[in-house]
Amino acid sequence: MSENSNMKPCALLFGNAGTIIAATPSLGLRTKIKTQVGTVIPPSADPYFGFHLTVRRDRRQIVSEDEGHGVCFSYDSSLDEPVLADFRITVKFPRGGVSCDYLPVPEDVQAKFPTVQNWQGFTYLIVHQRAFGIVIQAYSQGYYNSPDPKLEAWARHNGKINDVSLLDVLQQSDFYFVVEMDIDSCREVMGNEGLPPRFTYGYPRQPTNVEEMKELVNGSHGGAFAPCYNFDNDDSFITAINQSVVQDNLWLHEEAEVIAQERLQAYFVAPPGNIPPGTGLTLLVSVPEEWKNSHELALRRSLINSTLTQVKIYDVVGSEDSQPALWVGKIIEQGGSIPELQSHLTGDNELVLRVRTAAKPQVRVYHYNDRATADEALSKGTQN
Numbered sequence: 001m002s003e004n005s006n007m008k009p010c011a012l013l014f015g016n017a018g019t020i021i022a023a024t025p026s027l028g029l030r031t032k033i034k035t036q037v038g039t040v041i042p043p044s045a046d047p048y049f050g051f052h053l054t055v056r057r058d059r060r061q062i063v064s065e066d067e068g069h070g071v072c073f074s075y076d077s078s079l080d081e082p083v084l085a086d087f088r089i090t091v092k093f094p095r096g097g098v099s100c101d102y103l104p105v106p107e108d109v110q111a112k113f114p115t116v117q118n119w120q121g122f123t124y125l126i127v128h129q130r131a132f133g134i135v136i137q138a139y140s141q142g143y144y145n146s147p148d149p150k151l152e153a154w155a156r157h158n159g160k161i162n163d164v165s166l167l168d169v170l171q172q173s174d175f176y177f178v179v180e181m182d183i184d185s186c187r188e189v190m191g192n193e194g195l196p197p198r199f200t201y202g203y204p205r206q207p208t209n210v211e212e213m214k215e216l217v218n219g220s221h222g223g224a225f226a227p228c229y230n231f232d233n234d235d236s237f238i239t240a241i242n243q244s245v246v247q248d249n250l251w252l253h254e255e256a257e258v259i260a261q262e263r264l265q266a267y268f269v270a271p272p273g274n275i276p277p278g279t280g281l282t283l284l285v286s287v288p289e290e291w292k293n294s295h296e297l298a299l300r301r302s303l304i305n306s307t308l309t310q311v312k313i314y315d316v317v318g319s320e321d322s323q324p325a326l327w328v329g330k331i332i333e334q335g336g337s338i339p340e341l342q343s344h345l346t347g348d349n350e351l352v353l354r355v356r357t358a359a360k361p362q363v364r365v366y367h368y369n370d371r372a373t374a375d376e377a378l379s380k381g382t383q384n
Contacts, residue, residue: 003043003077006189007036007052010125011178014164017108018176021169022053026180028115032056032151037125037177039195043077043226045236046199048135049192050092051175053166055155057086058145069144075229087155090137091170095192097131102187105178113178123186125177136170137230199232201225205239207246217247248301255298256309262291263314267366267374269340277359282340283311283329284374285351292349299351303331311355317362325363329355344371 009024012035022035037051058064061071061084074085103124110119143155153159158167179186202220207213231237266285275281292299302309309331312324332338332354334346346352357363368374 004041005038007038007040008179008181008189010035010037010051010180011113012037012051012053012169013109013112013176013178014169015172016126016174016176017106017112019162019164020112021164023113023178024180027113027178029113032148035177037179037190039189039192041196044199044201044228045226046232047195048092048095049098049190049195050090050135051177053089053091053169055087055143055151056145057143058147060084063147064144067144067146069142072142075227077226087138087141087143089139089141089166089170090135092135092137093127093129093192094131094133094135095195095198097129097133098192099128099130100187100191101126101128102183102190104183109178121180121182123179123181123183125179125186125190127175127177129173129175135232139166139170199236201236201239201243203239203243205235205242207242210250213246214250217250252298252301252307255295259295259298260310260312263312264291267368267377269338269344269367275357275365277357279357281355281357281365282338283353283355284346285353287349287351289349292351299331303333306330311353313363315364315366317364323361325358325361327355327358327363329353344374 009026011023011027011029012021013019014021020029020031022033023029023031024034032055034054034056035051036054039047039049041047057072065071072085072087073082074088075081076083101124103126105119105122105124109124110116116122143152145152145155150159150161154161154166158165160168179190181189203213203216225240228236228240231240264285264287266283269282269284301307307330308328311327311329313327314324316323316325330353332352334341334350334352338352338354341352366377368377
C-alpha cells in the first residue's frame with residue numbers, strides 16, 4: 001500500500017527572507033538538510049498538509065553501527081518493507097488552522113539563490129498558522145552522525161547552524177517556502193482545504209456486542225489496512241489494538257465452526273489395555289491435503305496458542321443415537337515429545353492431537369502398533 005503524496009522539493013527559510021534552512025538542487029544549492037512541502041494521503045492514516053525535514057545520516061550508517069548506535073530503518077509503504085532511513089521530521093499543519101499566501105518570489109529572497117535565472121516557475125509560499133494543533137512527528141528520534149558533529153548537534157542537542165536551531169525552526173507560527181511551481185499550480189495543491197475526510201477504521205474502538213461485530217465484519221470486504229507505527233489519535237490506536245484481537249478471534253471461531261461440521265478418519269496411538277477416564281491419549285487424524293491447505297492458518301494459530309478444543313468421537317459403544325462423545329484436546333507438534341510417537345511415524349497428511357478421555361459415553365479406542373497396520377485399517381474405514 002503506497003501513499004498518495006503530492007510533496008514538492010523546496011527551500012525552507014527561517015523567517016521572511018531569512019536564513020536558508022534547507023534547499024533543493026534546482027535552486028542551485030546543495031544543503032545537508034532537505035525539505036518537501038505539500039499534501040499526503042497516507043494509507044490507514046489522516047490526510048495532511050505539511051512538510052518534511054530530512055537530515056542525512058552517515059553513509060549507509062556504517063559508522064553509527066560500528067559505534068554501537070545501531071541502524072535506523074523506516075517502513076516504506078511502496079515496497080511494504082523496512083528500508084535504511086535518514087532522520088526525518090514530519091510537520092503536519094492543523095486542518096482548518098492555517099492560511100496560505102502564494103506570491104512571486106521577492107527580490108531579497110531571489111538574491112539568496114544567484115544561479116536561478118528564471119523565477120516565473122517558482123512561488124513564495126507562506127503558511128500562517130492560525131490555530132493550535134500542529135503535529136510534529138519524530139522530533140525526539142535518535143540521531144547519530146559522528147563524522148558530522150555540527151549536523152549531529154543541530155538534530156540531537158538543539159545546536160545552532162547560522163544561529164538557528166531545529167527548535168527555532170519548528171516553533172515558528174509562519175513558515176516560508178520557495179516552491180518550484182508557478183503560482184496558479186501552487187495554489188491548487190498547497191493547502192488543506194481540499195483534503196479528503198479524516199481516516200477512520202469503520203469499527204467501534206471498544207466493541208461489546210459479538211453479533212453486531214460479526215455483521216459489521218461480514219459486511220466489510222475491503223483490503224487489509226496498512227501497518228502503522230504511529231497513530232493520529234487515541235481512537236485510531238485503541239481501535240487498531242482492540243479490533244486486531246476481536247477480528248482475529250472472530251475469524252478463528254468461524255473456522256472452528258466450519259471444521260466442526262466435518263467428520264474425519266482418526267485413530268489412537270494408545271497403550272494397550274483398559275484406559276481409565278481422564279487419561280491423556282494421542283489421536284492421529286487423517287486429513288486430505290486440500291482440507292489441510294484450506295484450514296492451514298487456523299490450525300497453525302491453534303497450535304501456537306495451544307488452544308483447547310472439543311473433539312467429537314463418533315464411535316460410541318452401545319449408543320443408538322448419533323450423538324458423539326465430546327472430549328477436550330488440543331493440536332500438538334509432530335515430533336518425539338510424545339513417547340508413543342517415537343516408534344510410530346506420522347505423515348504430512350495427519351494432525352496430531354492430545355485428548356483427555358471422559359467416562360461417558362464409552363468410546364471404542366482403536367490402537368495400532370505401527371504405521372502399516374494403521375494405514376491398512378484406515379483404508380478399510382476402521383477408525384474413530
